[in-house]
Amino acid sequence: MLLVFAGNAQRTYSVKNLQQVSEEELNLYYQKAINLERRGEFLAITGGAAGLIGILGGAALNDDCSSGGTSVLCVTVATLMTVGVAATIIGFTMYMTGISRIDRIRKVQFADSFQLELIPGGFYCSHPQNYTSGITLRISF
Secondary structure (H helix, E strand, O other), rough: HHHHHHHHHHHHOOHHHHHHOHHHHHHHHHHHHHHHHHHHHHHHHHHHHHHHHHHHHHHHHHHHHHOOOOOHHHHHHHHHHHHHHHHHHHHHHHHHHHHHHHHHHHHHOOOOOOEEEEEEEEEEEOOOOOOEEEEEEEEEE
16 A cells, blocks of 8 residues: 555656646645655654663663563663654655655756757658658757
8 A cells, every 4th residue: 555655656756747737736746845854854853862762761771671670661761762763764764755856846847948959850841742851950948
């Protein structure tokens, strides 16, 4: 199920799709990407802090927890370390995904509006009734 959502999101934020959407949709995608980046940053920092508190608490309670006791503090410390590491990994992934989406959107938004292309071309001439070969110069702005 997660792979289906990830696949649809990658298709939505592909450069080809972003070039075809309207300006309003592009701004909506941009805001969503910024929100994803901010949530990821917050989750990574919060997870790192929780993991650090768990590690420091485990170091302070090392003698109590290593003797096989299952006190509430030992369980809390272990939970903080586990949740902190998981939240940091998930938050960092969300942050990096948000940044890459923002970069793609900015690339589409601020693409050079002037393009110059030289392409091989074949034109049909009606008088001799054949194709003439040549080069087509296409300028778009």
